[in-house]
Amino acid sequence: MAGKLRWGILGTGNIAKQFVTGLLLSRHGTPAAVGSRVGESAREFSRQCGIGRAHGSYQALIDDPEIDAIYNALPNSLHCQWSVAAMKAGKHVLCEKPLAMNVAETEQMLAASQQTGKLLMEAFMYRCHPLTAAVAETVKSGAIGDLKLIRTSFCYRTRKIDGNVRYVRELGGGGLMDIGCYCIDFARYFAGAEPTTVHAVGTLHESGVDDLVSATMLFPNGVVSNFTCGMSVQADNTAHLCGSEGYIEIPVPWKPPAHAAKYIVTRGIPPRMDNSPLTPVPPPRDMRTVDAGGDIYAVEADDFASAILEGKPLRVRPEDSLANMRILDQMRQQIGVVF
Numbered sequence: 001m002a003g004k005l006r007w008g009i010l011g012t013g014n015i016a017k018q019f020v021t022g023l024l025l026s027r028h029g030t031p032a033a034v035g036s037r038v039g040e041s042a043r044e045f046s047r048q049c050g051i052g053r054a055h056g057s058y059q060a061l062i063d064d065p066e067i068d069a070i071y072n073a074l075p076n077s078l079h080c081q082w083s084v085a086a087m088k089a090g091k092h093v094l095c096e097k098p099l100a101m102n103v104a105e106t107e108q109m110l111a112a113s114q115q116t117g118k119l120l121m122e123a124f125m126y127r128c129h130p131l132t133a134a135v136a137e138t139v140k141s142g143a144i145g146d147l148k149l150i151r152t153s154f155c156y157r158t159r160k161i162d163g164n165v166r167y168v169r170e171l172g173g174g175g176l177m178d179i180g181c182y183c184i185d186f187a188r189y190f191a192g193a194e195p196t197t198v199h200a201v202g203t204l205h206e207s208g209v210d211d212l213v214s215a216t217m218l219f220p221n222g223v224v225s226n227f228t229c230g231m232s233v234q235a236d237n238t239a240h241l242c243g244s245e246g247y248i249e250i251p252v253p254w255k256p257p258a259h260a261a262k263y264i265v266t267r268g269i270p271p272r273m274d275n276s277p278l279t280p281v282p283p284p285r286d287m288r289t290v291d292a293g294g295d296i297y298a299v300e301a302d303d304f305a306s307a308i309l310e311g312k313p314l315r316v317r318p319e320d321s322l323a324n325m326r327i328l329d330q331m332r333q334q335i336g337v338v339f
Helices: 014-023 038-050 058-060 074-088 105-114 129-140 175-193 295-312 318-335
Strands: 005-010 029-035 052-057 069-071 092-095 121-124 147-155 197-204 210-218 224-230 239-243 248-249 261-267 286-290
Touching: 005 014, 005 058, 005 295, 005 318, 014 029, 014 069, 014 295, 029 058, 029 295, 052 318, 058 074, 069 074, 069 261, 069 295, 074 092, 074 105, 092 248, 092 295, 105 121, 105 197, 105 318, 121 318, 129 175, 129 239, 129 248, 129 286, 147 175, 175 197, 175 210, 175 224, 175 318, 197 318, 210 318
Parallel strands: 005 029, 005 069, 029 052, 069 092, 092 121, 147 224
Antiparallel strands: 147 239, 197 210, 210 224, 239 248, 248 261, 261 286
């Protein structure tokens, strides 16, 4: 791959800092400028992260002629507006998840990508980590028999409510949008299909966003998925892929480490009624490790660069993002959080 992608960082929040930290370690990208609606915020971010140029408006950043791609780290409510503007300004866009507020905005963003010829990808960084592909290959190999059940959780307990965009309904807050989108995407990816039945229940915070949701999806191939996401509860935040002959456990599925990312293949113990002298003893748990070769955000940035510079397929396809948003819309409607 020749050359480096020159990145413009749209937004100065925590996720933007994490991305830039990884980007600085990437092989095929460099942070060239940052933009914020507050000039001092952009300047401080550029000083902290060693970025050459700071723009005091979003528009100034996307108009910068020395930028090839935009990383959109703005609140969910601003994803559509500024991603579309960036693509119309000739920039490719890696947009934080969830891609938009709803299906209508997602369709608008995908249409802008088609019209401008600029790539748009939703930033599910776990999809870019080779751990995810390794687990998919293991499932495909038949190591756990037929995939039957997908169980995931993604939860945290936050006490910082004031000023937290996740608790502002108008900005697209809520646990489903922030972290439940991962669980939905994971289930769809491994089931290899779109669900025919979706059911969600949850509790709402006084701000009007969901702070705890449990949901179930049924896929046409018979795979069942259930997950829990929440901003007010602790959980193990693991993923399990359960098959007819065993199961796979992923201890850290959402942000796997750069080195020795683990997954465990375990054979199930047959019920007592199925035992016979000829029944083989299940092997012990088989722990396997995968190296990403670098920071997960560096891997994500290089993945996106390879799509732009070499024409490789996007890790998260536009149709994936649209399908994920359809389910998010449906689940939010069921629990009473509609944007």
